[in-house]
Amino acid sequence: MDGLGTELPQRTTIMWILLAAAVVFLVPTARTARRALGESGGTAAGLWAMSAVMVVLLVVVPLRVARSIQQRHTYLSDDAVTVVSGDDRRTLAFADLEEVKVRYSTRGGSVFRNEKVFLVGRSDRGERTVITVSRYYVETMQPLLRRLAVEVDQRPGLLDGDLERDYFDHALRSAP
Known part of the structure; x- marks a missing residue:
């Protein structure tokens, strides 16, 4: 698109x-x-x-x-993440990010391995929005995680505490 x-x-x-x-x-x-x-x-x-x-x-x-x-497609640009699912399009600009959370599960082995990145922020209309990017839908999380690492370095408050930082660092090192 x-x-x-x-x-x-x-x-x-x-x-x-x-x-x-x-x-x-x-x-x-x-x-x-x-x-x-x-x-x-x-x-x-x-x-x-x-x-x-x-x-x-x-x-x-x-x-x-x-x-x-x-039908679910995830797009990454320098400025935003967009998830398109059918006719529904949700975009969150990196500048509007308020929080980043990473969760992962290895239940079910490598086929069902699932990392999720929750991006919390304000939409262009000012509404609170959460965009979830999941390994159930994308083959690799690395491009998104590398882009988020830049944001997290500039704004460490995006990660809420040491535990969130550990989750993020682990995902950055290990996610396919």
């Missing part, structure tokens, strides 16, 4: 896992629906209800989550 800066590369691993899960779960869902065709009365009604629930929970929900991951 023009004028938004450079897009951080999307992370597609989780999207592909969700798509594969939807395809795999389509098989037992189709079997249940096919079995309902051969039944009558209460048994058929129960099987059709079970098929409907399986379609929603095991096929539609993973597909919708995969779609939302695919």
Whole structure:
């Protein structure tokens, strides 16, 4: 998108896992629906209800989550971070930053490793806003963390205390 800066590369691993899960779960869902065709009365009604629930929970929900991951794009410029999700666009200028928080989790191994950077500040309309940049959506956090390091060096108050500084420094050293 023009004028938004450079897009951080999307992370597609989780999207592909969700798509594969939807395809795999389509098989037992189709079997249940096919079995309902051969039944009558209460048994058929129960099987059709079970098929409907399986379609929603095991096929539609993973597909919708995969779609939302695919539609979310994060852009980094010299002046701001912009997150575009579908038609929604949220921008936070570095000059308007009030707080930076880094959180990370390694539950689920390397595939589900998740670092999050919370950028808290004021939007161009003066409203308090939080933009979250998560490794669930981007392949690498390093460009953002390096840009934030410049801001943090100039304004150490963006990190609230030594613990936040340790989290930030750890993420800067170790994040992919």
